[in-house]
Amino acid sequence: MESTNWLLSLITLSYTKSVFYLCTLICSCVTLLLIRQLLRQRRPRGFPPGPSALPVIGNILALATEPHVYMRKQSEIYGQIFSLDLGGISTVILNGYDAIKVCLSHQSEVFADRPSLPLFQKMTKMGGLLNCKYGRAWIEHRKLAVNSFRYFGSGQIMFQRISEECMFFLDAIDEHKGRPFNPKHLVTNAVSNVTNLVIFGQRFTYDDQDFQHMIEIFSENVELAASAWAFLYNAFPWLEYVPFGKHQRLFHNAKKVYDFLQLIIERFSQGRIPQSPRHYIDAYLDEMEQSTKDKSVSFSKENLIFSVGExxxxxxxxxTNTLRWAMLYLALYPSIQDKVHKEIDSVLNGRPPTLEDKQRMPYVEAVLHETLRFCNIVPLGIFRATSQDTVVHGYTIPKGTMVITNLYSVHFDEKYWSNPGVFCPERFLDVNGNFVKLDAFLPFSVGRRHCLGEQLARMEMFLFFTTLLQRFYLQFPNGSIPTVSPKLGMTLQPQPYSICAIRRQQ
Structure with a gap:
């Protein structure tokens, strides 16, 4: 009996010591992490000023709702160039046209890198096209993508195929026979099919369930990637081991998408003839084959999957979001819609639009440009980083610093826009009604990382918008007016709304 008690006492003592040592170890690790985090929160010498930050988490909580609006308000206090602490990640914020131009245009190469954020590393291993670090890999992938969009995404053949997609789009709307419907699904499918023509060489039908599901996941991830959970994960990557939270949903979605993309890449590469590319996938595989002996080349099957997804x-x-916002605002402002109809009828006289008609339809162009300005589809662009040490406006910005370009602040910069909070297409017209280009208009960003598909996007917007308004009059059902407050994410999209497309009498 005594020996048993002695053994139990020994076990209890060993267990108690083990728990004590474990708790001590955990407390030591947490203390070291906190010290490391606090040291990371110290601004480098000469760094732009910014608002005070909470210990450990910094200014992350301030970005939980409308971060672009918060950043613009802070610029009124700290100037066009200021800094935020995103959980120990010192970040420079560029606000207003002047600051963004001096950095992204005058120092284009310096601000062309991507930050090495844990989220990007987890999702794409800093590979692919959009998140690729500035250097040879980015140059190789960017060149291939630009050439592919130029070769497969322009010219008369592409124009005809987009025009055909417009007809599929209008016929699908016609099936609703003027009854209320949510346009998101149809607009997203029609627009994605134009990109599909470049990447896969063909379109997907609007009832292709697998592809539609992938697009829905993409849309959800665009929202999740700008959530507070994403910022927290970048600051504290050990959250990967926390089994709940939006970051886990993000990773789950990404895996499903990449698995699906791998399958359709294999499908559309069948029947490929080397050096006779039919689409982007073929062109990428050609580059892979040509560079098999050069291990420093970045073309790979994994990067192909990342690039296609991006x-x-x-x-x-x-x-998609530009067209959805445009439909919403035309229904909201019937007088603007009437002017669009008059110009379309006058110029086209019942025939389908051509690209040459853009020059003859200044008001249509003005409405599209005002939609891009007012709705700020990508308010913070895609995060950048400095590729080397630099000095801007007297501030020292070290190499590798994360940089956020607040494009929303550009489009609401009162120095360049009169009454920026008012939706007014006429601001893009001169006294004679001619369309005018304005400098402080950067929806596709600027510099080395500007949107490579800008020309194709502009062509799509014009053709989809013009053909839609040529056939239909847009109005809200029963006079109900949806909210114009955006759904927040990496892009600002409208909240779900219903609309009626009434056949016009021509």
């Missing part, structure tokens, strides 16, 4: 999402989100 091109689909980049080619879909901006144009």
């Amino acid at each position: 091109l689909i999402i980049a080619g879909t989100e901006t144009t």
Whole structure:
């Protein structure tokens, strides 16, 4: 009995010591992490000023709702160039046209890198196209993408195929026979099909369930990637081991998308003839084959998957949301819609639009430009980083510093826009009604990382918008007016709304 008690006492003592040592170890690790985090929060010498930050988490909580608006308000206090602490990640914020131009245009190469954020590393291993670090890999992938969009995404053949997609789009709307419907699904499918023509060489039908599901996941991830959870994950990557939270949903979605992309890449590469590319995938595989002996070349099957996914999402989100916002605002302002109808009828006289008609339709162009300005589809662009030490406006910005360009502040910069909070297409017209280009208009960003699909996007917007308004009059059902407050994410998209497309009498 005594020996048993002695053994139990020994076990209890060993267990108690183990728990004590474990708790001590955990407390020591947490203390070291906190010290490390606090040291990271110290601004480098000569760094731009900024608002005071909370210990450990910094200014992350301030970005939980409308971060672009918060940043613009802070610029009124600290100037066009200021800094935020995103959980120990010292970040420079560029606000207003002047600051963004001096950095992204005058020092284009310096501000062309991407930050090495844990989220990007987890999602794409800093590979692919959009998140690739500045250097040879980015140059190789950017050149291939630009050439592919130029070769497969322009010219008369591409124009005809977009025009055909417009007809599929209008016929799908016609099936609603003037009854209320949510336009998101149809607009997203129509727009994504234009990018699909470049990447895969063909379109997907609007009832292709697998592809539609992938697009829905993409859209959800665009929202999740700008959530507070994403910022917290970048600051504290050990959150990967926390089994709940939006970051886990993000990773789950990404895996599903990449698995699906791998399957359709294999499908559309079948029947490929080397050096006779039919689409972007063929062109990429050609580059892979040519560089098999050069191990420093970045073309790989994994980077192909990342690149295809990024091109689909980049080619879909901006144009889709622009058209959805345009439909909403035309229904909201019937007088603007009437002017659009008059110009379309006058110029086209019942025939389908051509690209040459853009020059003859200044008011249509003005409405599209005002939609891009007012709705700020990508308010913070895609995060950048400095590729080397630099000095801007007397501030020292070290190499590798994360940089956020607040494009929303450019489009609401009162130095360049009169009454920027008012939706007014006429601001893009001169006294004679001619369309005018304005400098402080950067929806596709600027510099080395500007949107490579800008020309194709502009062509899409014009053709989809013009053909839509040529056939239909847009109005809200029963006089109900949806909210114009955006759904927050990496892009600003409208909240779900219903609209009626009434056949016009021509």
